[in-house]
Amino acid sequence: MVKRKKNCWEVMNCGRGPDKTRKPGAPVCPATVEQRLHGVHGGRLGGRACWLVAGTMCGGKPQGVFAEKYGNCKLCRFYNQVMDEEESRFQLTMNLMKRLKEPVKG
Secondary structure (H helix, E strand, C coil): CCCCCCCHHHCCCHHHCCCCCCCCCCCCCHHHHHHCCCHHCCCCCCCCHHCCCCCCHHHHHCCHHHEEEEEEHHHCCCHHHHHHHHHHHHHCHHHHHHHHCCCCCC
């Protein structure tokens, strides 16, 4: 049986997940609705590539766009967990950025 990979909101317990993990009244994190990253690293929506998603609320404050936040993300335990879990399957950030430039399918 394949072990399901956890998304950022499940590991970090931020309370901003898309489902029962969201605290009442808390806004949904942008990573939980980012369709273009769905399936990356075996995750749901942007949940296993959150470092690419603008406006995530890591640490309780908006993190801004990729260029502003990536330095912090590289130090994040979840980012490093995904890198360790994926090993040689870890998708390069530059390749994933291309996916974000594609129009949302809808």
